Amino acid sequence: MTSGDETAERAATDFNLFDAEDKALAEAEALAARLVDAPSATRKGVATLTQAYRRAVREQRRLVKVSDRQQAQLATLNQELARRTSEAEEALARLKEAQETLVQAEKLASLGALVGGVAHEINTPVGIALSCASHLADSTARLKALFAADDIGIDDFERYLATATDTAGLIQANCERAANLIRSFKQVAVDRTSAERRRFNLAATIDETLVSLGPRLRQAGHRLVVVCPPELEADGYPGALSQVLTNFVMNSVIHGYDEGVAGTLSITVDQPAPDQIRLVYQDDGKGIAEEHKARVFDPFFTTRRGSGGSGLGLHIVYNLVTGPLQGTLTVASDLGYGTSFTMVIAADVGNS
């Protein structure tokens, strides 16, 4: 222990909060001692006063102690409260961050599904073109051999021409189909990832989006009907719209129908006012239970937690419709008869 500490220690030991009171009491005792010869009433009076003062000082000590303890408790509680508040705030910030990350991951996952769908779609025309090309190559090789052997007849040549015409036609048609798919996929992918605002044709964006969903729909046997005025255009974010449609369709496919039940999905677009576009998405699936209806747009609400549902699909839809698309979104559902989502979005997001 240093001498400074010792000094402080001594000072603390010497310190008496009721120093003045104790001194006054000692003086009162001394006064009483000097009053031995005073009249008994005076002595009694001084003794009574001294006793009353002693009690008052004792009471003051007790009050200070009690009040100190309460103030210390209050301070501790305040600290605890501040700590918990900051903990809660921190947890909330972390949760928001995690939610944001999950939403991003979910968007990326649906982009991944889109890539998978498009790959599947492109596979067919590319496969056809490839087998046609190999058939054409075989025929050409055969013809070449006959020609080399100087054994070529007019029949052989005519048959080859027919084959070449057919296969070339098929190759051309299927390559065009593949090129179209790639173009539409490129547009959807760019729109989805860039979130860029542009003027777009609604029917084209819907079709391009549905191409990538084709395999999932066909696999389950669902039919999809689109009713959309072919010339209808909007100025806004086609990527967001595409994401919304994808999530609607995936939601129906995953939640709407039991295994082996094929349904009809529909997208109906019209323009109720010059500055508005209304899109109604509908399925004829199982519908949403009344107690779940109010919560379908809540983040992390899912009836399929165990089987891989993130509970973010419709939450993302809601955010996209009310955010970038500047619209409103409502859900209606009849248990056993299907579900419909109605969104009314801005025809021009820069103009509302």
Added chain:
Amino acid sequence: MENLVIPATERSPRVDFDFAAGRLSLRGESYPEDASKVFGPIFSGLDGFLSEAAGRDICFDIELVYFNSSSAKALMNMFLRLDEAAANGVRITVNWCFSPDDETMKEFGEDFAEDLEHVAFNLVAAQPAE
């Protein structure tokens, strides 16, 4: 004599007694578990200083945002010593600083001032210095 500087803790104020310059200050909060640990050194330093300070000018800034009951009692004792010293020829000014929106701290200051006859006691409404 040596200056007395004690850093603030969570429950006790910063003590800065510059005896050479005659400037003393207490700043912060005061609700120690053991008042004697905090005020013992303050009183022993102050007593030693006041006993040799006759004829000097002393300025004491007190800027407390919160104190408990024993600290209030200790402050009262401290003011009585200062008033005694002032009666004996030390020229003492106390600046009782409080936040402008802290009515309670202002009332405490007014209350302490009532018992002081010889000390110049100023109530200073000011934003606490960081």
